[in-house]
Amino acid sequence: MKVNVKGRFSFPGGIHPPEKKDLSREVEIQPGPAVKEVAVMLSQHIGAVCQPLNRKGDAVQAGQKIGDCDAFVSAPVHSPITGKVKEIALRSHAVLGRSSAIVIEAFSYSPTRRSYFKLKDDFDEKNYSAGQICEAVRQAGIVGMGGAGFPTRVKIEPNPQMPKETLIINGCECEPYITCDYRIMLEWTNQIIAGIKLARKASGCSQVFIAIEGNKPKAIEVMNRALESFANSDSIKVIPVKTKYPQGGERQLIKAILKKDVPTGGIPPMIGVVVLNVATAAAIAEAVISDLPLTHRVVTVTGEAVAKPGNYYVPIGTSVEDLIEFCGGVTKKSAKVLLGGPMMGIAIADLKTPITKATNAITVLTKEQIGRAKFARRQTACICCGRCLEVCPENLNPTKIAHAVKYNFLDVAESYYISACMECGCCSYVCPANIELTGYIKTGKIFLARQKKKIPG
Amino acid sequence: MLKDIRVSCSPHISERLSTRSVMIDVIIGLAPAMAAAGYYFRIHALILICTCVISSVAAEWLCNAIRKKPNSLDDFSAVVTGIILALSLPPNLPVWVAVIGSVFSIAIGKMVFGGLGANIFNPAMVGRTFLTASFGVLMTSWMVPVTIDSEIAKIDPDNKIKAVAEEGLVHARTRATPLAWSKQAIKSELGADLYSEEQFKATLTGEVGGSLGETSAIALLLGGLYLLIRRTINFHIPLAILVSAFIFGAIAYLIDSYSYVQPLYHLSSGGLLLCAFFIATDPVTAPLTRRGMWIFGIGVGMLTMLIRIVGEYPEGVMFSILLMNAVTPLIDRLCKRIPAGGKPSA
Numbered sequence: 001m002k003v004n005v006k007g008r009f010s011f012p013g014g015i016h017p018p019e020k021k022d023l024s025r026e027v028e029i030q031p032g033p034a035v036k037e038v039a040v041m042l043s044q045h046i047g048a049v050c051q052p053l054n055r056k057g058d059a060v061q062a063g064q065k066i067g068d069c070d071a072f073v074s075a076p077v078h079s080p081i082t083g084k085v086k087e088i089a090l091r092s093h094a095v096l097g098r099s100s101a102i103v104i105e106a107f108s109y110s111p112t113r114r115s116y117f118k119l120k121d122d123f124d125e126k127n128y129s130a131g132q133i134c135e136a137v138r139q140a141g142i143v144g145m146g147g148a149g150f151p152t153r154v155k156i157e158p159n160p161q162m163p164k165e166t167l168i169i170n171g172c173e174c175e176p177y178i179t180c181d182y183r184i185m186l187e188w189t190n191q192i193i194a195g196i197k198l199a200r201k202a203s204g205c206s207q208v209f210i211a212i213e214g215n216k217p218k219a220i221e222v223m224n225r226a227l228e229s230f231a232n233s234d235s236i237k238v239i240p241v242k243t244k245y246p247q248g249g250e251r252q253l254i255k256a257i258l259k260k261d262v263p264t265g266g267i268p269p270m271i272g273v274v275v276l277n278v279a280t281a282a283a284i285a286e287a288v289i290s291d292l293p294l295t296h297r298v299v300t301v302t303g304e305a306v307a308k309p310g311n312y313y314v315p316i317g318t319s320v321e322d323l324i325e326f327c328g329g330v331t332k333k334s335a336k337v338l339l340g341g342p343m344m345g346i347a348i349a350d351l352k353t354p355i356t357k358a359t360n361a362i363t364v365l366t367k368e369q370i371g372r373a374k375f376a377r378r379q380t381a382c383i384c385c386g387r388c389l390e391v392c393p394e395n396l397n398p399t400k401i402a403h404a405v406k407y408n409f410l411d412v413a414e415s416y417y418i419s420a421c422m423e424c425g426c427c428s429y430v431c432p433a434n435i436e437l438t439g440y441i442k443t444g445k446i447f448l449a450r451q452k453k454k455i456p457g
Numbered sequence: 458m459l460k461d462i463r464v465s466c467s468p469h470i471s472e473r474l475s476t477r478s479v480m481i482d483v484i485i486g487l488a489p490a491m492a493a494a495g496y497y498f499r500i501h502a503l504i505l506i507c508t509c510v511i512s513s514v515a516a517e518w519l520c521n522a523i524r525k526k527p528n529s530l531d532d533f534s535a536v537v538t539g540i541i542l543a544l545s546l547p548p549n550l551p552v553w554v555a556v557i558g559s560v561f562s563i564a565i566g567k568m569v570f571g572g573l574g575a576n577i578f579n580p581a582m583v584g585r586t587f588l589t590a591s592f593g594v595l596m597t598s599w600m601v602p603v604t605i606d607s608e609i610a611k612i613d614p615d616n617k618i619k620a621v622a623e624e625g626l627v628h629a630r631t632r633a634t635p636l637a638w639s640k641q642a643i644k645s646e647l648g649a650d651l652y653s654e655e656q657f658k659a660t661l662t663g664e665v666g667g668s669l670g671e672t673s674a675i676a677l678l679l680g681g682l683y684l685l686i687r688r689t690i691n692f693h694i695p696l697a698i699l700v701s702a703f704i705f706g707a708i709a710y711l712i713d714s715y716s717y718v719q720p721l722y723h724l725s726s727g728g729l730l731l732c733a734f735f736i737a738t739d740p741v742t743a744p745l746t747r748r749g750m751w752i753f754g755i756g757v758g759m760l761t762m763l764i765r766i767v768g769e770y771p772e773g774v775m776f777s778i779l780l781m782n783a784v785t786p787l788i789d790r791l792c793k794r795i796p797a798g799g800k801p802s803a
Contacts, residue, residue, distance in 0.1 A: 012797075017470060176470070251798065264798035336463050347464040365469055374471050375463075380532065381574035383476055385740040386691070395797040397745065420796035425468030432474035433574075439466035 009211075009256040010242035013393040015426045017176050017245055017343065019215060024302045025179045027310040029187055031111035032299075033326035038317030039091045039101040039354040040066060040077050045143040046150045047073035052102055058085045063293050065141075066102050075141040075151040077102075080295035080315030081109045092350035094339045094359075101354060104317070111314075123289070125197040125232075130158065133202040133288050140287030141357075142294050146170060146181075146248065146277035147340060149358035152284065155274050156203040162269040167205040168257060169196055171212040171219060171278045172241060172248030175341030178361040180298040181278050183311045185212070185219040188282050189226040195281035196236060198288050203274050208236040209257050210278075215243040245343060246424040250275045252393050264394075264420045279360075299355060301327045303364035305334035314355065320362055321351040330364055335375060338363040343425045373434045380433040388427035388437055394420050398427035402437040405444030410451065413444045421445075476573070480533035482689040486680040487540050487735060493663045493673035497602035498548040502669055506543040508552050512559035513539030520568035534573045538562055541581040541735055544670025545728060545775070546588070549600045554592055558584040578782045579742045582775050589775070599666040636718075636727045636771040660725040667727070674725040681734030690738040693747060697754020698733040698761075699724055705762035717766060728774040729761060736774070742782045748792040749785075756781045 043049040050067030060066055060079040068076040083106040093099035128136075138153040158164070169192075173181040185192065200208055212220050220240050227233045241247055241256050251262045253275060260271050268275055276284075279297065286292045295316055302309040307328030314323060320337065324330065338345035339359050355362070367375050388398040397416050404412035418441060427437040494502040517535040521528055542562050546555060562584025570576040589596045659665045663673025671677070684690045706720030723729065728736075737743060737757050744753050757777045764773025 015472070017472075255797070261798045263802065264796045265801040266798065334462065336465075336469055338467075338469060340467075342470040343468045345467055345469065347462075347467075347469065349462065349464045370469055371471055371473060373475060374469070377465065380476050381572065383479070383534075383574050383740050384743070384745055385479065386745045387474075389745055389794065393797070395794050397794050399745070416793070417796045417801065419801060420798065423467070429468050429471050430474065431471070432476050432479050434471065434475070436466060438468065442466060 009239055010244060011252040011255040011393055013391050014244040014246060015391050015429055020177045021179050024300055024309040024311055025182055029183050029298055029311045029313050032312040032314030033322050034111050035106060035109055035315060035318050035322055037103060037105050038080055038315050039103045040317040041093060041099055041101045041354060041356050042067050043096060043099050044077055044149060044356045045075050046148060047071060050077055052088050054085045056085055056087055060085060060104060063295060073151055073154055075143050077141055078293040078295050079104055080317060081106045083107050092353040094346040094348060123194055125201045128288060130202045133198050136288045137284055140293040142280060142283045142287055143357050144277055145279035145297060145357060147358055147360060152280055156199050158204050159269060163272060164203045164205050164269055164274050165272040167200050167203060167208045168253055168273060168275045169210040169278055169281055170248055170253060170275055171210055174213060174245045174248040175343050177302045177363050178300050178341045180300040180311050180360050182216055182219055184279055184282055184298055186222055189222050191282045191285045192278050193226055193230055195285035198284050199276055199281060206235060210238045211241050211253055211257060212238060213243045213247055214240050246393060249422060249424060294357060297357060299359060300361040302361060304369055305330040305332045305364040305366045307331045316357055317354045319352045319354050323362055332366050334364045335367045335370055336365045379435050382433055382435060385432060387430040391426040391430050393424060394422060396421055398437045402440035405440045410444060410448055418444050476532045479689055480537050482687050483537050486684040489676035489679040490544055490670040493676035494669045497604055497663055497672060498669060499603050501548040505546060505548060505550060505555055505669055506540060508555045509543035509559045510536055510539035512556045513563050516560045516563035520564055529572055532573060535563060538580045542584050544731060545585050545668050547596060547599055548669045550595060554588060554595055558588045561587045574741055576741055578779055579736055579739050582736060582778050585775050586779060601666045602664050604664060657722055657725060671728045671731045674730055677730040677734060691750060693750035694737050694743060694754040695733040697751050698737055698758040701755040701758030702729060702762050705759055709766045727772050732774040732778060736778055742785060744785050744788045746792040746794055749788040752788050753781050
C-alpha cells in the first residue's frame with residue numbers, strides 16, 4: 001500500500017532504525033486534554049532565560065505574554081490559557097534538570113483545535129516588510145520546533161556578515177515513531193507554504209527547498225500540489241530525500257541537498273543557509289498573519305505501550321502525565337517515557353514534566369522495544385569492529401572519543417574532535433558490545449565545559 | 458500504571474547485535490572451510506578442531522578464574538580463536554602440541570592483555586608462531602588429503618623431487634604443500650613452472666597438502682562471501698591483501714617467471730585466503746579507519762609476498778599478520794578521521 005518515493009539526496013553514514021510510524025501516521029491531529037493547569041517553562045529555548053512578567057495570583061489571558069528577556073538570543077513565552085498564576089516554581093526540565101516555570105491554573109479551558117489558519121486568497125507576502133516579519137516572529141516567541149528550540153528570529157533575521165541564499169524547510173522527521181510533522185504537512189499545508197514565503201521574504205533567501213523523506217510520499221504529493229496552486233512559488237522546490245536517520249539533522253540535510261559541509265563548530269548561515277522545521281514555518285504564518293503567539297503545538301504521543309497513539313494539539317506546559325492519561329494511559333508494562341523519539345529523546349523520571357515548544361513527541365517504550373541488553377545496560381568490551389565509525393554522520397571516531405572519556409583523558413577526546421559530535425546516537429545504536437558511546441561523549445562534553453569553567457561543578 | 462520507569466541517556470533502542478552474534482557469524486563463515494577440512498583430512502580434522510576449541514575455551518575459563526574476573530566465555534571469541542588456530546595447523550599435528558598452541562594463544566595472546574578487545578596481536582597467530590618456533594619439524598610435516606592415493610602420498614618432496622621429475626610424473630598432488638613444493642623446485646633447479654594447471658585446480662578444491670583449513674580456496678571464498686554479505690567484515694582489508702599480494706606476485710613473476718609461480722597461484726594456495734577473510738579482519742587487531750584498513754591490507758599482502766618470494770619460509774602469512782598487528786595503533790594514529798565539517802577553527 002505504501003509506495004516509498006526514492007529520495008536520492010543523502011549524506012555519508014547514518015542508520016536505518018525501524019520506522020514505527022504506522023502507530024500514529026494515519027491519526028489526524030486532535031485536540032488535546034482539557035488541562036486544569038499548565039506549567040510554562042521560562043526556558044523553552046536555547047539562549048537567555050525569560051524573566052516572569054507576572055506575580056503569583058495575577059490573572060492572565062490566553063496569549064498574554066508572561067515572560068520575556070532583552071537578550072538577543074531569547075524568545076518570550078505566553079500563557080496558552082486564561083487563568084490565574086498559581087505559583088512560579090521549579091519544574092522538571094528535560095535538559096536543564098530543574099528550572100523555574102510559571103504555573104497557571106485554568107479558569108476554564110476547553111480544548112479546541114485552533115481554527116486552522118485559513119489562507120486568505122489575497123495573501124501576499126509583499127504586504128509585510130522583512131523587519132515587520134522578524135518583529136512578529138520575535139513577539140510570538142517562535143523557536144525551532146524540531147527539537148533544539150533555537151529562537152527563530154535570530155535565524156531568519158538578515159545578517160550583513162552572513163548573507164543567506166538558501167532556505168531549507170525540514171520535513172524529514174527521520175526520528176522513529178514521531179509523526180507530528182507529517183500530519184502538519186498533510187493538514188496545514190497552505191499555512192506552511194505561507195510561512196515559508198514569509199520566512200523567505202524575511203531572510204532574503206532566493207531559493208527554497210522543502211526536504212521530505214522518501215517514506216512520506218503523501219506529504220510530498222500534497223506539498224507539490226499546494227505549491228502549484230500558489231502564485232509566486234517558482235523558487236520553492238520539494239526535494240524527496242533518502243529515508244535514513246539522521247536525515248533531519250541540520251548539517252546532514254544541508255550536506256544531502258547542497259553537498260556542502262557546515263564548518264565544524266559553525267552554524268548554517270556561515271554557508272548562507274537557514275533551516276527551519278515545517279512546524280516552525282506554520283507558526284510563522286500564524287504569528288505574522290493572525291498575530292497569534294506560539295502557545296500550542298502538535299505533539300505525537302506514541303509507543304507500543306500507549307493505548308491510543310495519536311497526534312494532539314496541546315497547550316505548551318501540559319504535563320506528560322496529563323497527555324498520556326488522555327491517550328488512554330499505558331496498556332503494557334512500560335519501561336521508559338521519552339520526550340522525543342527513541343534516538344535522541346530524553347528519558348524522564350518525573351511525569352509532571354511539562355512539554356515545551358520543542359517537544360515533538362512523547363514516546364513510551366516497553367522492554368521489548370528497548371531490547372534485553374540495553375535494558376540491562378550490559379556493556380561488554382569494545383572489539384574495535386568499526387561499526388560506529390561507519391555510521392557516524394560527522395565522520396568521527398566515536399569509540400576512541402568514548403574510551404578517552406571513560407578513562408578521563410579529556411585532551412585525547414578533544415584531539416578526536418569530541419565537540420564536533422552532534423549526539424545523534426547512531427554509534428550507540430549499532431554497537432554490538434552495547435557500549436553507550438553517545439552517553440560517554442555527552443559526559444565528556446560536560447566534563448570539558450566544567451574544566452573550562454563554563455558550568456559550575 | 459507508570460511505576461518503575463527507567464532513565465538513561467539516548468538512544469533508547471539498538472540494533473540487535475552482540476559480540477556473540479558477530480562471533481557466531483564468523484563461525485558460520487568458517488564452516489565451509491571446516492567442512493572441506495573434514496572431507497579431506499577426516500578424523501584428523503575432527504580431532505584437531507575439537508582439541509583446539511576445547512583447550513582454548515578451557516584456557517580462557519582458567520585465566521578468568523585466576524584473575525577473578527567474570528566469565529567471558531559467552532562471547533564465543535575463544536571458540537573462534539580455537540577454530541582459526543586449528544585451521545592453520547598441519548592436520549596430523551599431535552594433540553598435545555595443539556593443546557599447547559591453544560593455551561598459548563588464549564593465555565599469552567589474549568588474556569594477559571586483559572581479554573577480548575585489549576589484545577595487540579591476533580591470538581591464533583601468536584599461538585601458531587609459538588608452535589612454529591618450538592616444534593619446527595612437527596609444524597612442517599604435512600600430510601596429503603586422504604582422498605588421494607595413499608601410496609603416492611608417501612613420496613617425500615624433498616628427496617623425490619628429482620626422481621619424480623625425471624620419471625615425468627609431475628603428479629602435483631603429491632607435493633607437501635604447493636608453496637613448499639615450488640620453493641623446493643627452485644632450489645633443485647627444476648623451475649617453479651612445474652606448478653601445473655592441475656595443481657592450481659587442486660588448490661581451489663583443496664585436494665592438496667597443507668594446513669587443515671587453508672587448502673580449499675573455494676570453501677574459504679564461500680565463507681568470506683558470507684561474512685561480506687552479512688557485513689560482519691568490510692571488503693577493504695581482504696581486497697587490499699589480495700590485490701597487493703597479486704601485484705607483488707605479478708612483479709616477481711614478470712621479473713623471473715622461471716623461479717616464481719604465477720601470481721594467481723599465490724592467492725589460491727597457502728594461508729592467504731584464510732588470512733585475508735578470517736585472520737586479518739579480526740577487528741580487535743586491525744585498524745579502525747578505512748584508510749587504515751587499506752594500509753594494513755596492503756602491508757599484509759606485501760610482507761606475505763616478500764617472505765614467500767625472498768625469504769626462506771614458503772609461507773609468510775603468519776609473520777606478516779603479526780608485524781602489521783604491531784603497527785596497527787600507529788596506523789590508527791596516522792589515519793585520524795577529520796570531522797565532516799573540517800577541523801574546528803578554534
